[in-house]
Amino acid sequence: MQGPMMDNIFKKYLEGKSVRNIDFKVFEPSFVPNKMPHRESEIGILVDNFGKILMGGMPKNVLIFGKSGTGKTAVMKYIGRELEDASKNRVNIRSIFVNCQIKDNSYSIFETMGNSIEGEKIPFTGWSFDRLYAAVKKNIDMYNGNIILVLDEIDRFVKKNGDDILYQVLLLDSELEKSRITLVGITNDLKFMDYLDSRVKSRLNEEKIVFPPYTSEQIYDILIDRVNIAGINDFVSEGALRLISSLASQENGDARKAIEMLKASIQLAISSGENKVEEAHVFSAKNRMEYDAIMETIKTLPVQTKALLLGILLLRESGTIQFTTGEVFEAYRNVANGANLPVLTPRRISDMLSDLDSLGLISANVTSLGRYGRTKMIEINVSFTDAKKVILEDENFRGLKATPTMKQLRFNIDH
Ligand SMILES: Nc1ncnc2c1ncn2[C@@H]1O[C@H](COP(=O)(O)OP(=O)(O)OP(=O)(O)O)[C@@H](O)[C@H]1O
Ligand SMILES: [Mg+2]
Known part of the structure; x- marks a missing residue:
C-alpha cells in the first residue's frame, strides 16, 4: 500500500479478503442447499x-x-x-x-x-x-x-x-x-x-x-460444499475445515454446530484482518461459542439460582477459591436479602447447587472434615467477572450494582 493509507487505522480492513462481500446467509440454519451430501x-x-x-x-x-x-x-x-x-x-x-x-x-x-x-x-x-x-x-x-x-x-x-x-x-x-x-x-x-x-x-x-450422525469426513464434504456456495474456497484453509469437521464429529456429528463454527471462524479471521481462515481461528471460534453458550445459560437461570450463583461469585471475588456449603448458604442469604428476594431453605439451596453443578457452572465435591463430618466444597468453573456482569444485568439485582464485593455487600446489609 502506498502513500497516506500506510498508517490509516482502517488499514487491516482494506487488505485481504475483508473487503469482499461474503454472503453469510449461506451459513444460516435456514439455508437449504441444492445438494445434500451423505443423505x-x-x-x-x-x-x-x-x-x-x-x-x-x-x-x-x-x-x-x-x-x-x-x-x-x-x-x-x-x-x-x-x-x-x-x-x-x-x-x-x-x-x-x-x-x-x-x-x-x-x-x-x-x-x-x-x-x-x-x-x-x-x-x-x-x-x-x-x-x-x-x-x-x-x-x-x-x-x-x-x-x-x-x-x-x-x-x-x-x-x-x-x-x-x-x-x-x-x-x-x-x-x-x-x-x-x-x-x-x-x-x-x-x-x-x-x-x-x-x-x-x-x-x-x-x-x-x-x-445417523455424520462422521468427520462427511462433515468435511458438507463444509466444502458450503464454502464453495459462498464462493470463498480460497479463503478457508483445508486444515481449518478438517479441524472443524473433527471437532463437530466429536460433538455428536452435528452439521449445524460445524457450520456455525465455520461461520464464526470466518468472521474472526475477517475481523482480525487476515487473508485466510486457519486452525487458530477455529480454536478461538470454538472458545467464543462455548463462552457464549455458558453466558446464555447463566442469563436464563431462574432468579433464585442466579442469586445463589452471585453469592458464590462474590465469595470467589473476595479471594477464596473453594468454599463450604455453609459459606455458600450465607453468601446466598446476603444476596437474597440485598435483592429483596425471599430466602429459600437450605434444602432448596442444596437442590439449586446440584443444578448448577450439572450445568457445569460449578463443581461441588463432598469432602471429609474429620470429626466435624462431611461437607461439599464448591468451586466455580466460569469467568467470575463475566458471569457477575451477566447476572447483574437482571433487573432483580439492580439494587446490588453498587455493591460489587462480598465485603461491601455484608457491610450494606449489616449496617
Ligand atoms: N447432508 C447435508 N448437506 C448439506 N448441509 C447439511 C446436511 N445435513 C445438514 N446440513 C446443514 O446442517 C444444518 C443443520 O441441519 P438441520 O437443521 O436439518 O438439522 P436437524 O436434524 O433438523 O436438527 P434438529 O434436530 O436440531 O432440528 C443446516 O444448516 C443444514 O443445512
Ligand atoms: Mg430440525
Whole structure:
C-alpha cells in the first residue's frame, strides 16, 4: 500500500479478503442447499415415497428420526421444494411446514393448514374447534390435491399436548373426498412414540427413516460444499475445515454446530484482518461459542439460582477459591436479602447447587472434615467477572450494582 493509507487505522480492513462481500446467509440454519451430501439414501427413500403422488398413487406417512444437526429439517424442506417444483402443471402438491415448538397447539396447526391454501380465511384464534375443522376440511377438499403436512419437532408437541392433533389430522384425511394429507413427523426423541395411542402410532410409523450422525469426513464434504456456495474456497484453509469437521464429529456429528463454527471462524479471521481462515481461528471460534453458550445459560437461570450463583461469585471475588456449603448458604442469604428476594431453605439451596453443578457452572465435591463430618466444597468453573456482569444485568439485582464485593455487600446489609 502506498502513500497516506500506510498508517490509516482502517488499514487491516482494506487488505485481504475483508473487503469482499461474503454472503453469510449461506451459513444460516435456514439455508437449504441444492445438494445434500451423505443423505442420498434417505433422500432416495423420500423421493420414492412422494414420487408416487406424481403418478397418481398414495404416499405413506413418514416418521423421521435423528439426533440434532443430522439434516432432518433441511432434507424435508429440500424434498418439499423439489416436489412442488416437479408437480407443476401435473398435480396439486403443497408442502406445509410446521415448527411445533412455535405452533404448539392444535388450533394453530389447523389454522396454518387451512390458510396455506386458497379458500376461507381462518382467524388466528377465536373459532370453536368444530368450526375450524369444518373450514380447514372445506379448503383442503377444494384444493383437490395433496397436502404434505410436516410436523417438525413433533415430540415437543406430543409431550405437551398429547397425540390428539395426530388423531384429528388422520381423521380429517379419512373424511376428505378430493384431497389427501400425508403426515411427516420429525423428531430427535424416539421415546415420544410411547406417548402415542397405538392406532396413531401405526399410522404415523408407516415409513420410519433414521438419520445417523455424520462422521468427520462427511462433515468435511458438507463444509466444502458450503464454502464453495459462498464462493470463498480460497479463503478457508483445508486444515481449518478438517479441524472443524473433527471437532463437530466429536460433538455428536452435528452439521449445524460445524457450520456455525465455520461461520464464526470466518468472521474472526475477517475481523482480525487476515487473508485466510486457519486452525487458530477455529480454536478461538470454538472458545467464543462455548463462552457464549455458558453466558446464555447463566442469563436464563431462574432468579433464585442466579442469586445463589452471585453469592458464590462474590465469595470467589473476595479471594477464596473453594468454599463450604455453609459459606455458600450465607453468601446466598446476603444476596437474597440485598435483592429483596425471599430466602429459600437450605434444602432448596442444596437442590439449586446440584443444578448448577450439572450445568457445569460449578463443581461441588463432598469432602471429609474429620470429626466435624462431611461437607461439599464448591468451586466455580466460569469467568467470575463475566458471569457477575451477566447476572447483574437482571433487573432483580439492580439494587446490588453498587455493591460489587462480598465485603461491601455484608457491610450494606449489616449496617
Ligand atoms: N447432508 C447435508 N448437506 C448439506 N448441509 C447439511 C446436511 N445435513 C445438514 N446440513 C446443514 O446442517 C444444518 C443443520 O441441519 P438441520 O437443521 O436439518 O438439522 P436437524 O436434524 O433438523 O436438527 P434438529 O434436530 O436440531 O432440528 C443446516 O444448516 C443444514 O443445512
Ligand atoms: Mg430440525
